[in-house]
Amino acid sequence: MQPNFIDRSQNSILEIPTSNPMQLTYTNSLENKKTFAFEVSFMGRMDMYSDADTVAEYLNAHEGWFCRCAQPMKVDPLGNNGYVLTVGKYGSFGYEVEPKMGVILHPPVGRVYQMETIPIPDYNTVGYEVNYQALMELSEVSGDSQAETKGSLFSRKQIIPERITQVNWELNLSVEVEFPQFIHKLSSSLIQSTGDRLLGQIVRQVSPRLTYKVQEDFHTSHQLPIPPKSSRQLNKIYKTNSATI
Template sequence: MLSKDQEYQVFETNEQIVSVTSSMINAEDVIPDTKLSTPGKFYGHYRDRMDMHAPANTVAKYLDSHNEWFGRCAEPMKVQPLGENGYALAIGKFGSFNYEVEPKIGLELLPPEEGVYRIRTIPIPNYTPPGYDVDYRAKMQLVENLAGDSSINSGHITGVEWELDLVVYIHFPKFIHRLPKSLIQNTGDRLLNQIVRQVSRRLTRKVQEDFHQSIGVNFPKKR
């Protein structure tokens, strides 16, 4: 789908810059600065599609039962249910410039309206994000009868077309602000894209495999 299949990892940049920055760090500098500075803002817009070899109503029924498949398809991310349609996800550990974060966000999978599924961020009870905030807004729509692989064609192919607008605000520690703003922005944008790509690719593949297994249609492990 969107990228090479990579598991959780730390994203690092130029070692010389990191080394110089590390030499300037004091103990108090590693604490996110939530009061004295404007948070860094990183934004991405993404879109893709996954094909399901079944009629749209069958795919819709599967998506509506997300409490049965979301947790196992999201592995190795840790998932905790939040109410009827919500989940808390621990994404993994990512970072740069010797500064790491372990994103954890709450997502609500809203019931469809006029055939459109939406996902949005929700607060996680008794949890305060340590120096970051996430605004996640996604929508999915089912488009039936797309061309596909005839070897596994069940007579219908439904494309799940999705779009995601993702904004991340990060209150960096003081030592990060000593770096050029353009370097911080470019590195943050690349890191955000990396996280979305690897999570999206892995989750898409697992959902496809799980769905086709649930309806008894063979779906190749790899293409």
């Protein structure tokens, strides 16, 4: 995969006003630019009330569920296994931008799926670069073993299937952003922590919604009961120089 490099030839850059470091806006400037890289990692799981082969067949037909479940983001096909995601419109002070990213869902190797960013033909990002890497693995378990650890399900008298497929995934997301010269007045640690925190908030908002929609779409299409909230997990991965917590 070829990386989608930042277009440094443009004069349109992403600006953080000093009065509010959480507010992002684009402006035109001829000032020197400085690049910051923000990064977050998450891991999660969702349960599917069916065997692994049935779940894999559903996931392999991603041209259907991906477009349905990614809403309200706009999704356009890109090649055989790729998509262009339009995240939404963001702006301030009369200027509006609509970030886009290309992603590809590779054919599975065994029961492992890989998803990553790809360049969008004839589209140049201005002042930012997104790197998205995700792995998803299917693991089939006995419904009886799950019932032992989820007694709350019985209190609602929900039927537990004989086989459950756990979809375990890990996500690494990094974004490089160009800032103008004046941003040097703020400490690098403040800019870094603010950007990392904001990126994490975005994942925490988007991921649970997408997970639920995929569960709902699969179980409804297969006439199965939708698993409870406890069947969906999302945890942030804290990385240090020598280990992952």
